[in-house]
Amino acid sequence: MSADKPAALPSVFILDDHDIVRFGLATLLATSGQVHVVGSASSLTAGLEQIHQLQPDLVISDMSMDDSKGLDTVRAVVQAQAPRRVLIVSMHDEVLYGEQVLSLGARGYLMKETAYAHVLPAAHHILEGGTWVSPAMNSRLLSRLSRRAAGAASRTGESALTTREIEVLEKLGKGKTTKEIAYELELSSRTVDIHRANIKRKLGLRSAAELMAYSLSRT
Secondary structure (H helix, E strand, O other): OOOOOOOOOOEEEEEOOOHHHHHHHHHHHHHHOOOEEEEEEOOHHHHHHHHHHHOOOEEEEOOOEOOEOOHHHHHHHHHHOOOOOEEEEEOOOHHHHHHHHHHOOOOEEEEHHHHHHHHHHHHHHHHOOOOEOOHHHHHHHHHHHHHHHHOOOOOOOHHHOOHHHHHHHHHHHOOOOHHHHHHHHOOOHHHHHHHHHHHHHHHOOOOHHHHHHHHHHOO
């Protein structure tokens, strides 16, 4: 694919570690004649370099790369794509990750199982300044706002975790110690311990061992 984009078409960059996914998305978008795919990459490191060089109008990215996983990937891509026009296309359930991805600055979340039908309208919506989530997720977000406004009972379960708590939970699942998590997230060890305590409380876990078992079960 050429990096020379037609002036009238918005440019798109694709980041995914599966060749078939990159090829499929690139082909689908290119044949639409509505956007220009300027490049793609299979690793976060290579992708960030090309994003800085090409400065695409939109980045479509998975959450999991060989050299980066989960919300760390989202944060890095959002920071690299200055206008923050980032669409995450992932196999992970949007019920858990959709809100977390949006809170980090991405403009949309799309599950891979629906990407064929929705990636083009999602891309256009984001390029026009909007935010894209599924109708089900949109209803869920609106319901949550309504509950908050009405002073309803607080949330429970994993969906109640904050973005930072999800990050701590993910790193626990990778076998990271409190000290290592504190260093990687630029927090104090005490703050990490507070996040761990909040995670246990929200998930109904009774001990550090149960927390570790739970975090490992998610990987």
